Amino acid sequence: MLAQIFTLAERPELEQRLDEVADPWPEFIHHDQVLNARWDDLYTRWPEFQLVLVDTETEEVLGKGNTMPVAWDGQVETLTGGVVDVFEREFPNPNVLCAVVAVVDAKQQGRGLSGQIIGGMAETAGRAGLECLIAPVRPTWKDRYPLVPLEDYMRWTRDDGMPFDPWIRLHARLGAELLAVAPRSLDISGSAADWESWTGMHFPQDGDYVVPGALVPVRFEGGVGRYLEPNVWMRHEPR
Numbered sequence: 647m648l649a650q651i652f653t654l655a656e657r658p659e660l661e662q663r664l665d666e667v668a669d670p671w672p673e674f675i676h677h678d679q680v681l682n683a684r685w686d687d688l689y690t691r692w693p694e695f696q697l698v699l700v701d702t703e704t705e706e707v708l709g710k711g712n713t714m715p716v717a718w719d720g721q722v723e724t725l726t727g728g729v730v731d732v733f734e735r736e737f738p739n740p741n742v743l744c745a746v747v748a749v750v751d752a753k754q755q756g757r758g759l760s761g762q763i764i765g766g767m768a769e770t771a772g773r774a775g776l777e778c779l780i781a782p783v784r785p786t787w788k789d790r791y792p793l794v795p796l797e798d799y800m801r802w803t804r805d806d807g808m809p810f811d812p813w814i815r816l817h818a819r820l821g822a823e824l825l826a827v828a829p830r831s832l833d834i835s836g837s838a839a840d841w842e843s844w845t846g847m848h849f850p851q852d853g854d855y856v857v858p859g860a861l862v863p864v865r866f867e868g869g870v871g872r873y874l875e876p877n878v879w880m881r882h883e884p885r
């Protein structure tokens with residue numbers, strides 16, 4: 647395998663093949679209205695910031711990474727809420743690159759390919775003359791601990807001192823610095839019927855529910871369920 651990163655500006659024909667990367671997400675993740683309304687902007691406005699990981703020997707699409715340029719003054723206090731907040735805003739004078747998502751196809755996971763996507767994002771930031779790459783990191787094991795505050799979870803470490811969470815660890819191993827909780831990276835609301843169709847669970851009364859694949863509980867109030875997903879802001883130097 648010879649895995650190589652391309653941007654969609656370099657190889658526009660790859661955009662048609664992104665669906666070859668299996669969708670890894672629980673159904674509810676697809677129901678953030680802001681993201682759904684603005685997702686295509688990534689491809690129309692910033693093809694040079696959309697990455698595809700390709701096996702150049704077989705031309706197989708192995709994974710993908712989405713980023714967009716944003717403005718940030720480098721202060722932890724002024725970081726936006728997360729992915730959905732970034733999508734809601736316009737940044738007339740962007741100076742940093744913001745990661746949106748990275749996915750390695752399920753058949754290819756566990757081979758160290760994700761580092762190439764994140765490294766490719768940092769290289770893309772460097773090539774574009776941007777000051778750094780910031781990433782609202784979605785910790786891959788947080789759904790196992792939905793009741794633990796992310797402020798605590800993100801600082802859990804293993805015996806070797808590395809972060810406990812595999813995805814935070816991957817970023818840390820690539821040199822990223824942990825900044826803060828991103829409190830609003832997804833904001834998904836729906837009726838009990840919506841949530842039932844998304845999860846196969848029942849929500850007969852108001853209250854907090856632990857839902858498979860959710861990093862924090864889904865809260866029902868007045869029959870409406872809201873999932874406010876927190877992520878972890880991390881910062882990479884450009885390469």
Ligand SMILES: CC(C)(COP(=O)(O)OP(=O)(O)OC[C@H]1O[C@@H](n2cnc3c(N)ncnc32)[C@H](O)[C@@H]1OP(=O)(O)O)[C@@H](O)C(=O)NCCC(=O)NCCS
Nearest residue numbers: 670747748749750755756757758759760761784786812816
């Ligand atoms: C998270 C993801 C990108 C990792 O890609 P990968 O190429 O399989 O990962 P790597 O082989 O580079 O391993 C990176 C770390 O993640 C861990 N890991 C790999 N697959 C994993 C999985 N399915 N779930 C949790 N952790 C996983 C590895 O153990 C490794 O940590 P370690 O070597 O320090 O123990 C990939 O599993 C994926 O696409 N998942 C679904 C989408 C997602 O969660 N994306 C990240 C948030 S946007």
